Amino acid sequence: MKFLFDLFPVILFFIVFKWGEGNVAAAQSLVTDTMSGLMSGGSILPSQAPILLATAVTIIATLAQIGYLLARRKKVDGMLWVSLLIITFLGSATIYFHDDTFIKWKPTVLYWCFAAALLGSQLILKKNLIRVMMEKQMVLPEPIWARLNLVWVAFFAVMGGLNLYVAFHFSTADWVNFKLFGGIGLMFIFIVAQTLMLSKYIKEAE
Template sequence: MKFLFDLFPVILFFVTFKWGEGHIPAAQSLVEKYLSTFVSGGMSETELAPILLATAVTLVASIVQITSLLVRRKTVDAMLWISFIIIMVFGGATIYFHSDTFIKWKPTVLYWCYCGAFLLAQFIFRKNLIRTVMEAQVKLPEQVWSYLSLAWATYFFVMGALNIWVAFHFSTDTWANFKLISMVGITPAFIVVQSLFLSKYMEEAE
């Protein structure tokens, strides 16, 4: 359930973008009606309407997501806060400057922030973030915890680089597809492969 909750803004972005691509005049009308105040110059190119509309929906979804947790007095984990801040900054810039460059950079900045957090925690602060989260559930040798942290740091770095390559070498439609696939396909697959590797080390905590 938490995975689906975290994925909520991404799914809405994808659905809204796909709808906008198939209904350009309607998307442009919505952009002019609701976003013209926030767009530099008050107008934007028609072909950008789907991405601007999808970005706006994602901003609203992210605000609702964080607000719902705060209202219910649930803990908002650090990664969700980082994601929220980055989507606010890059999503806001996308709408204001009516340019899809910012929103295309957003996943890479997010991935590389995660990568940096893992590396800083492990090598500067001598703290293993994965161990902090998982140690209550499983017991692993010290070296395996280190490998696990480095594996996640490497994964985030590679995904960030891959996002930039897809974003600026292929169409926006292809990038949007990749953005969704990376969340619902690549990331779960990475977790499964990692779990299979770790299974021989894992012991149930007493």
């Protein structure tokens, strides 16, 4: 359930973009009616409407996520705050300049923030964040924990670079598809491979 909650903005981004692609005139009208005062020049091309509408909805969805957690007095993960900051800044720039370059950088910035947090905590604070998150499920030798942390750093660094490659070598529609299916698919494959390699360390249920 938490997995779907975390992916809510990404899924909504995909759905709204696809709707905008299939209903360009309606999407352009909706963007013009609701966001003209937020955009440079106040008007956009029909082809720009789907990504602008999807971006605006994603900002709102991320705010709603945090609002929901706060209303229920639940902890808001630090990375969710970081995600809100990134999507608000880059999303607002995308809407104002009606330029999808900014929003296409969002996954990369977030991935690289994850990588920097994991690497910085290990090298500077001497704290292994992967161990903090996973030590209740498995017991690993200290060198394995250190390697596992670095493997996650490498994964996020590569994912950030791959996002940029797809974003600026393929169409926006292709990038939107990759953002949902490619990103989630690669994450799933990575986690399954990691689980298989570490299966002997996973604690058995008492």
